[in-house]
Amino acid sequence: MAALKEIYTASTEQAAQQALENFAAGESGPRYPAIVRTWRAAWSEFTPCLAFPPKIRKVVYSTNLIESINARLRKTTRNRGHFPSDQAALKVLFLAVRELITPKARDVNHVAAHWKKALNQFSLFFEDRLNVR
Template sequence: MYTAPTLAEAEDRFAEFAAGWEGTYPAMIAMWRRMWSEFVPFLDFPPEIRKLIYTTNGIESLNARFRAATRRRGHFPDEDAALKVLYLTVLERRPNRANPTGQIAGWKSILNVLSLTYGDRLGIN
């Protein structure tokens, strides 16, 4: 559904998904049906931006790293000390991870679409 090029295609994919899973997870399928009108505006975004929106693993991972870094240090004497720890956490490379640099594949095309679509908001254009 997330990668469907049109609304009709997304509806067809949801119908296939619902047919396969409604017997096992009726509450989940009912929730999708209730919230479909909330999901549909998502399909107005270009595919590159859609991927950026629905893939939140990087964001969740960074938030977990922030929590771990601040939890280990307890209290901070001032806001600058806390910001320094967060800054160093962002810069820390994770060599034991599948993506140690933290780079996002296809970021140039995503940035190009963002600048064309929302350049005025980003201060790029």
């Protein structure tokens, strides 16, 4: 929802708080009270993220690699159904992972551009901990 995006993309904690209050008071708040309650309960864990530059925050909230890999593996095994042996199941999972890590020409430019901007921000923000070659 666009209203929630205003919260996690806010430039300051005050702006994020105002966006949350706008969401709660708007038409979505009464329809989704659990969302408002969850944001308020986790506010102290969320606000430290606002200290990071916008490019770093985008990488953090838009990338969930482990869930993506797990979903692909579940889909692969579900589509195959029954495996005659553990070795057969491992081979199918190996091939699925290999396909995931092999970059496709259409994906490389989009992902590389996204990560290059983020890497530049990481190198500035974590200068003492990141060695960019």
